[in-house]
Amino acid sequence: MGALDAVEWEVCSLEPVRNPAAERMLRSTFGAVPPSARYFLDCRWVTGAYAALATLPVHQLSPDLTEMIALVVSQDNSCRYCYTATRATMKILGFPEARIRRLEENFLGADLSPADTAALAFARCVSRATPLACAADAQPLLAAGYSISAAKEVVVFAANSVFFNRLSTMPALPPHEMDFADRWWARLLRPLIASRMRTPRARQSVSLQPEQREGVFAEFVNALDGLSTAPRLRAVLDDAWQPSTLSQRLKGLVFAVVARGITCTPAEREATRLLVAEGMAIGEVEQALAHLSGPAVDPLEQSVLTLARESIWYRPAQLQHHARAVRAQCTREQFVEVIALTALANAVCRLSVAVDLARQ
Amino acid sequence: MGPAELSIGVGALLVAAAIAVALRVGADRRRLRRHLDGATAELQRLQTSFQHFAPTAVVEGIVAGGGSAEAARREVTVLFGDLVGFTHLSERLDPEVLVTVLNGYFARMSRAIGEHRGHVAKFIGDGLMALFGAIEPNPWQANDAVHAALAMQHALAAYNAELADRGLPTLQLGIGIHRGIAIAGVIGSHALVEFTVIGRTVNLASRVERLTRELPADILITAAVREGLDPRFTLDELPAQSVRGVADPVVTYAVRGFRSS
Numbered sequence: 335m336g337a338l339d340a341v342e343w344e345v346c347s348l349e350p351v352r353n354p355a356a357e358r359m360l361r362s363t364f365g366a367v368p369p370s371a372r373y374f375l376d377c378r379w380v381t382g383a384y385a386a387l388a389t390l391p392v393h394q395l396s397p398d399l400t401e402m403i404a405l406v407v408s409q410d411n412s413c414r415y416c417y418t419a420t421r422a423t424m425k426i427l428g429f430p431e432a433r434i435r436r437l438e439e440n441f442l443g444a445d446l447s448p449a450d451t452a453a454l455a456f457a458r459c460v461s462r463a464t465p466l467a468c469a470a471d472a473q474p475l476l477a478a479g480y481s482i483s484a485a486k487e488v489v490v491f492a493a494n495s496v497f498f499n500r501l502s503t504m505p506a507l508p509p510h511e512m513d514f515a516d517r518w519w520a521r522l523l524r525p526l527i528a529s530r531m532r533t534p535r536a537r538q539s540v541s542l543q544p545e546q547r548e549g550v551f552a553e554f555v556n557a558l559d560g561l562s563t564a565p566r567l568r569a570v571l572d573d574a575w576q577p578s579t580l581s582q583r584l585k586g587l588v589f590a591v592v593a594r595g596i597t598c599t600p601a602e603r604e605a606t607r608l609l610v611a612e613g614m615a616i617g618e619v620e621q622a623l624a625h626l627s628g629p630a631v632d633p634l635e636q637s638v639l640t641l642a643r644e645s646i647w648y649r650p651a652q653l654q655h656h657a658r659a660v661r662a663q664c665t666r667e668q669f670v671e672v673i674a675l676t677a678l679a680n681a682v683c684r685l686s687v688a689v690d691l692a693r694q
Numbered sequence: 695m696g697p698a699e700l701s702i703g704v705g706a707l708l709v710a711a712a713i714a715v716a717l718r719v720g721a722d723r724r725r726l727r728r729h730l731d732g733a734t735a736e737l738q739r740l741q742t743s744f745q746h747f748a749p750t751a752v753v754e755g756i757v758a759g760g761g762s763a764e765a766a767r768r769e770v771t772v773l774f775g776d777l778v779g780f781t782h783l784s785e786r787l788d789p790e791v792l793v794t795v796l797n798g799y800f801a802r803m804s805r806a807i808g809e810h811r812g813h814v815a816k817f818i819g820d821g822l823m824a825l826f827g828a829i830e831p832n833p834w835q836a837n838d839a840v841h842a843a844l845a846m847q848h849a850l851a852a853y854n855a856e857l858a859d860r861g862l863p864t865l866q867l868g869i870g871i872h873r874g875i876a877i878a879g880v881i882g883s884h885a886l887v888e889f890t891v892i893g894r895t896v897n898l899a900s901r902v903e904r905l906t907r908e909l910p911a912d913i914l915i916t917a918a919v920r921e922g923l924d925p926r927f928t929l930d931e932l933p934a935q936s937v938r939g940v941a942d943p944v945v946t947y948a949v950r951g952f953r954s955s
Binding site: 464465594595596597624625626627643646647652 | 829831832925926
């Protein structure tokens with residue numbers, strides 16, 4: 335497994351839970367409950383996010399490329415859980431071990447087409463966000479023959495990996511449970527499992543309905559119009575913003591902190607708008623963002639904001655350490671929501687390059 | 695033994711030899727693959743480790759081509775730390791003890807800096823230079839640097855208690871912090887390169903650290919650092935001082951602590 339073996343990884347801070355209704359819903363979507371989803375079944379919108387985002391239909395990219403994006407981004411993020419899961423998926427789907435190794439070692443030197451190499455480099459740039467990717471970063475991809483829409487799909491798959499990487503890293507989900515590709519039952523049932531795992535092809539362009547163009551972070555969702563991800567993301571964001579175990583204010587603060595850290599101005603503007611709508615004064619928002627604390631920020635919020643900040647360019651062990659600090663201050667349901675919301679904020683902010691591309 | 699038996703014997707021998715060669719080649723290949731895997735994993739581990747000391751793109755440039763021309767102006771916060779009176783101490787202590795004491799000190803300071811999102815760019819004798827915001831954009835770099843400075847102080851107090859228990863002299867640390875634009879890049883020759891920052895910001899941070907010898911403070915920050923600082927830090931404004939290379943006297947603030955509640 336290479337470099338990720340050396341990545342420090344804490345003991346998992348969550349136990350899997352049972353929720354028959356949520357399990358039924360996931361089974362009807364995937365044929366089985368994804369192992370990682372079992373840790374989040376007690377939060378309705380997170381279960382919904384799994385159903386919506388775990389297997390995104392692909393329009394223009396090759397399904398193989400989407401797997402490679404997941405591998406490269408997970409490796410770059412040092413998410414041992416997603417990396418192991420993606421590696422196992424690729425083996426099940428028939429990627430030769432040697433090809434996976436070449437990708438891991440250096441995808442720039444792997445036997446890929448120039449277009450695929452450009453796509454992987456762009457996906458990594460989107461995920462890294464040092465600095466936040468912009469339309470200019472997509473130029474090599476466009477020069478290699480990708481359309482704007484295909485480039486946006488690369489952004490979507492990179493951001494989706496960013497979401498699942500953080501969702502798995504913060505609670506330190508145990509990577510070994512995803513190391514299943516060489517188990518006897520996986521070898522025996524490989525064709526069947528592969529048919530379930532393969533990234534589905536989208537049959538047609540999906541336009542957002544007028545009512546789907548409104549809502550929190552609409553600019554980011556609308557930038558993806560035409561892709562099947564757009565209505566799914568709209569639904570996930572709307573669900574996340576329903577009243578729940580976390581205050582609307584904390585939700586806004588998490589997005590605002592990630593946006594500030596990653597210098598995503600449109601996301602910070604939208605999060606600030608939501609916070610003001612919740613009754614925070616602009617000065618209070620600014621103080622909370624400048625110092626991750628302030629008179630208007632309670633101790634749990636302060637802890638969550640520190641976690642949100644750490645999640646941007648994370649080091650797994652430190653992030654897991656901060657996550658444990660949050661876990662000690664809140665209920666399990668709140669904790670699940672905090673990490674999912676933090677992961678979602680990271681993914682949404684990284685979609686800002688799609689907003690840039692949509693303007694072109 | 696007839697010719698037919700002889701040819702069967704020779705054939706069997708050849709087949710056995712071919713199998714042996716194939717097995718040997720297979721074993722060699724597996725051994726080679728293991729060595730390659732080991733080397734690759736080691737390289738990846740090194741690359742991952744180095745990403746804590748330089749931006750990922752810079753590390754990748756070095757790994758891929760042996761160098762990196764990437765340089766950029768960045769807003770960074772620079773922290774200089776230096777032991778007060780160390781020269782005198784180094785003349786009194788046995789060299790081995792001195793190196794042990796110094797290594798213990800550097801280990802603790804590096805940890806305190808790393809825990810606050812900084813990285814040690816270089817050790818300079820008994821001093822060090824740490825950077826905040828050099829590897830990734832960091833809007834909280836001023837808070838991080840001052841928190842790191844306080845953590846360094848606490849770590850040094852604990853270390854001094856250990857040194858005193860062992861009958862060794864204790865250490866005193868002066869820290870200067872300044873924030874501004876600096877040029878960040880890989881600098882050096884083929885024999886020795888480092889990712890570092892250069893420019894007036896760095897020079898002023900160093901000069902401010904030297905002021906801790908003259909002013910009643912162990913941690914000094916400039917107005918540029920104070921500007922972005924959490925108001926819960928307790929600061930004392932100190933009289934402006936002339937420093938070499940800066941036209942106007944420089945106002946500094948002594949950091950006294952942090953009110954966590």
